[in-house]
Amino acid sequence: MSSTVELLERFPDAEDYCRLRADAGMATRTIEAARRGLANTLYGVSVVREGEVIGMGRIIGDGGCFFVVVDIAVAPEHQGQGLGKRIMGALDAWLRANAPPSAVVSLVADGEAKHLYAKYGFVETTPHSVNMEYQVDPADARPPR
C-alpha cells in the first residue's frame, strides 16, 4: 500500500531539522543554533510522510538584495524519487513571486546536488568567485585565526 507524501509550506522544527541534516549526511548544527536560525527563515517547506519529516528546504536572506537557498535535504531512503525537485520547485515558485529585479539568489552545492540546482537556473560562479566560509567552533564562539 502506498502512503501519501505531502509538501507543506512550513519548515520543520529544530529537532526534525537537526535529525534530518544528520540522516542526510550533512554537517550537524547544534539545537541552539537551529532554534535561533530557523526563526529567521524567509520561506521554507517540509515533505511529510505518515507524520514524519522526510524532506526540507528553505530560503534565508535580506528579503530584497540577497536570497540564499539552504538546507535542501531528503532522507536517504526517499532519495531519487523526485522529492528534491518538489522542494526546489516550491522554493523556485516563491522566489519568482517574491524576489525583486536585481536580487541575487545563491546557494552552495554539495557534490552532485549541483545537477538538481542547475534545473532551476543556478550556474557555477567559479573561477570568477569561489565560496569561502568558516565554521564557528562549538567550544569557542570566536572564528579561528
Ligand SMILES: CC(C)(COP(=O)(O)OP(=O)(O)OC[C@H]1O[C@@H](n2cnc3c(N)ncnc32)[C@H](O)[C@@H]1OP(=O)(O)O)[C@@H](O)C(=O)NCCC(=O)NCCS
Ligand atoms: C540532493 C538531494 C536533496 C536530492 O534529492 P532527491 O529527492 O534525491 O532528488 P530528485 O529525485 O528530486 O532528483 C533531482 C534531480 O537532481 C539530479 N540529481 C540528484 N542527485 C544527483 C546525483 N547524485 N547525480 C546526478 N544527478 C543528481 C537529477 O538530475 C535529478 O533529476 P532527474 O531525475 O530529472 O534526472 C538529496 O540527494 C539529498 O538530500 N542529499 C543529501 C544532502 C545533500 O547533499 N543536500 C544538498 C546540499 S547542497
